Amino acid sequence: MQRSTLALGALVLVAMALILLDRPSPAPSTSAGPLAPGAQLPEGHPPLNGAAVAPAAAAAGPFATVLETMDSGGYTYARVETDGAEIWVAGPETPLSDGDQVSLAGGMGMEGFHAASLDRTFDRILFLNAFQTRAGGAAASVPAAPSSGSAAAASGTVLEVIHAAGYSYLRVDVDGEEMWLAGTQLPVEEGQTAAWNGGALMQGFASPTLNRTFDRILFAEGLRVDPGR
Numbered sequence: 001m002q003r004s005t006l007a008l009g010a011l012v013l014v015a016m017a018l019i020l021l022d023r024p025s026p027a028p029s030t031s032a033g034p035l036a037p038g039a040q041l042p043e044g045h046p047p048l049n050g051a052a053v054a055p056a057a058a059a060a061g062p063f064a065t066v067l068e069t070m071d072s073g074g075y076t077y078a079r080v081e082t083d084g085a086e087i088w089v090a091g092p093e094t095p096l097s098d099g100d101q102v103s104l105a106g107g108m109g110m111e112g113f114h115a116a117s118l119d120r121t122f123d124r125i126l127f128l129n130a131f132q133t134r135a136g137g138a139a140a141s142v143p144a145a146p147s148s149g150s151a152a153a154a155s156g157t158v159l160e161v162i163h164a165a166g167y168s169y170l171r172v173d174v175d176g177e178e179m180w181l182a183g184t185q186l187p188v189e190e191g192q193t194a195a196w197n198g199g200a201l202m203q204g205f206a207s208p209t210l211n212r213t214f215d216r217i218l219f220a221e222g223l224r225v226d227p228g229r
Contacts, residue, residue: 063134064089066100073117073203076131078102090115091128091200101134108183108199108219111165114206121208127200127219155195155226161188165209168223170194180214183223196220 064080064087071077076094079086080102089107096102107126114121156172156179163169163185170181172194181196188194199220206213 062104063101064104066096066098066102068098069096070118072115075117075202077115077118077125078131080104087124087126088122089126089128090202091131094131096131102128103132103134104128105132106221108221110167110182110219112208114208116204116206116213127202129198129200129221153195153197155193158188158190158192158194161190162210164207169207169210169217170223180217181220181223182217183220186223186225188225193226195222195224195226197222199223 062082064082066078066080067086068079069076071093074093075090076092076096077088077090078096079088082104089102089104104126107128109124109126111124112121113125154174156174158170158172159178160171161168166185167182168185168188170183170188172179172181181194181199183196183199196218197220199218201216201218202214203216204213205217
């Protein structure tokens, strides 16, 4: 009986050895970690992990072609064409020529805007923080405010709220200085904190819907209520 048990054990060991020896080697992994800085795949090599190599960053867009320009009150107004449609844009006074390609990125649209310096009302106009050409020309800075009314990213306490024609006009306190903001209408109440990413600063802005002229108002980009404050 003991001899039979030993014989059976030996057969089991032999069978296990044969299984291990006959097991195929694992296939090499086709996945790879991130390429080392500066490393490139060989020509024709498929992208790793199914992801294509990221293209170079594109210039800011969309772009529009300048058809007409006029300067007034420290600002440049330009009639531009994009995708077959025409629209007026306004920004800091910048030398532009007909045919120039300017970026519309980050612009804020307003309807029924009255330009006091031109004595003209635009049905719709897009305010730009700066004019940027497709060729990468220098972008003009927004005219600096003497005290309140900074065009930089900031936040402030809401003191007054007016909603009209789909827009919110906010009087805010920023470090003890008061200023007016305008942006796409949002749910906001007095006492809350409004934040923005910058914008286009305008002087002598007349709002037909409010029948009111603001000496200085910031058309704020990314206007929002800051819940953390």
